[in-house]
Amino acid sequence: MKKLITLAIFLITGMAAFAQQALWGGQNIVSPEINADNTVTFRLNAPQAMKIELAGDFIPTQKRETPMGLVDMPGSVELTKNDKGVWEYTTPEPLSPELYSYTFVVDGVKVTDPGNVYMIRDVASVTSVFIIGGEHADLYKVNKVPHGTVARRWYESPGLKLTRRITIYTPPGYETGKEEYPVLYLLHGAGGDEEAWIALGRSSQILDNLIAQGKAKPMIVVMTNGNAGQEAAPGEAAEGFIRPSFMGATRMDGEFEANFPDIMKFVETNYRTIKQKSARAICGLSMGGFHSLHISKQYPDMFDYVGLFSAAVMPREGVTSEIYLNTDEKLKAQFDKKPKLYWIAIGKTDFLYKANQDYIKSLDEKGYKYVYYETGDGHIWRNWRIYLSEFVPMLFK
């Protein structure tokens, strides 16, 4: 047999590797390179390019004139070309622990780093990413700990008359045990979908790591699609490879909140859940914080834990949904039932900062109990990952 067929496996490998290089211009340089001192070096092989810049959320912001006035915008830096045509930039200072995003700008065109296959989509923008480990950022890494399962499923929403995609994290041991678990409903912001918390939020890593450290109770995490008219994330529905848009699928018209019981019914029918208020939490960022606020007050017996992360608070003008009526009465009903935790987190430079201060002032006036958590920075994922990491350990205790 062996004599009959002489097939050198190196043929596959050599040929394919060669073809790949030639085909797609594989970059045989390392980028980004995280140096021993946590400075980071970026490289791009571009002998014919005239100018290469780097834009990223670790580069100091620069004030720029915009239609909205003088605004702090993310800065950019220029790379330097060596005699082999490789452009390079090393951060002057070590970067602190975090998940960072960046793009190159090649002769004016913003592109991801061809040397780095790790990217995250945020609405219609795709950026290259890397993690500087240490401190809180170690929660964002895949570590040698037991891992939960992440499933993409579809559920029926009779209320919305749609079959909708949903992302569900079950903790390590769920499938092989018989235990019932508490549930965290984790909601995304405008422009997001059922992929946002997994991709941008590193939610499965944060849960795996907090559970392994004994800091969080094992729980089921349900990541819904908060755009009531949308079946699934862009590319995952029958509409095909559409271009994602910030408000394209976002309605904030009360329909998502009104039909939230469809989701809870699906989860509590299909998973081994503890079906009581003390075993249910809901939180979300921006529009997802808005949803969490309104869902938890609409169904005051449902959630003992509520997290508003950089939340929008009030509905936009002209929305007539019943969900947003009688807010004072509904909040009173909710707080009279004494939720175990009503957590409000916001960054100091968030454009929703004042709205959140006004909201907590109104809670103070009524004597409603909440916990306030303030960070630096604004309306960004860096904060939302931190808020999730802080919120989860307080649940179901």
Add this chain to the structure above:
Amino acid sequence: MKKLITLAIFLITGMAAFAQQALWGGQNIVSPEINADNTVTFRLNAPQAMKIELAGDFIPTQKRETPMGLVDMPGSVELTKNDKGVWEYTTPEPLSPELYSYTFVVDGVKVTDPGNVYMIRDVASVTSVFIIGGEHADLYKVNKVPHGTVARRWYESPGLKLTRRITIYTPPGYETGKEEYPVLYLLHGAGGDEEAWIALGRSSQILDNLIAQGKAKPMIVVMTNGNAGQEAAPGEAAEGFIRPSFMGATRMDGEFEANFPDIMKFVETNYRTIKQKSARAICGLSMGGFHSLHISKQYPDMFDYVGLFSAAVMPREGVTSEIYLNTDEKLKAQFDKKPKLYWIAIGKTDFLYKANQDYIKSLDEKGYKYVYYETGDGHIWRNWRIYLSEFVPMLFK
């Protein structure tokens, strides 16, 4: 309440959308645009660039001088700049139904299309993708049909002393029913991992669509990681955001085959499976075809359906695993037990074409029954999606 807090939701949307544009250079042009006649227009906003090219698998190949001689290499074309700085190219002919890959080349730098968020990673290359619908390519689309669940799980391999990631498709209705299902083990090639068939192979769409059309039996599909030393796909294991390499994790030393029973045990313990030979299939591409060949002959009572897609056949020189010993005897044992289907598929220009012809000649000499399926093209995903679409309807009948 409403008076207390005046929060215009448009602030979130306007601000964030503006910041995104400025930050990441959002391209407000449509690319790719699939025109009514299935020609496709590509666009890139690049007023400062000197030259923009397009490389893609729909552009006729060009013969190029390489270290391996004159080789057919994918071709490229130049885009034309208009007076607004937008570069454009429209294919001269309509494209036939298929999932296509492409990249731009901006002043010599190969990059994905900033106007298209849909990308697929193949080893260390990321390309932009789009689908021209119709015919077989409709199987690759998400259609309005019941959808199965795709779960990323982790299983213990005592043999490999690793906890390993695995991707599992369960058909529509699995979770809510009590039925037991047949299982297809679907294996990737060198450089791949447990994400390859989902991302490049569109396996969950193909299964959803074939099941909905009544052409395939509902089945569980198990997509393993065939690199015996690897816990998980790049970026999904504790080693972090490593650069994927073609043979980096690929050993082909017999260890994956020898420890395949760990995977089957996990699947048959954790899922409602029909535990008999007639309800088990195994297939794979390239190295995965090699694995399917050697696993199915090593465990001749296990699989009634075997699919070799562009398979490598013989182990490389110097590998001493017991798996590859006594091939003639093991094949005889396998074929004496009359598997229901032994399916060999290959493309005419595949560099493994001759090896596969030699292999089927050796089967002919022994009088072993198989089915041979030949296509055009070579060692490419276009063929492997077609092979999966052809193979699945023949299973478990």
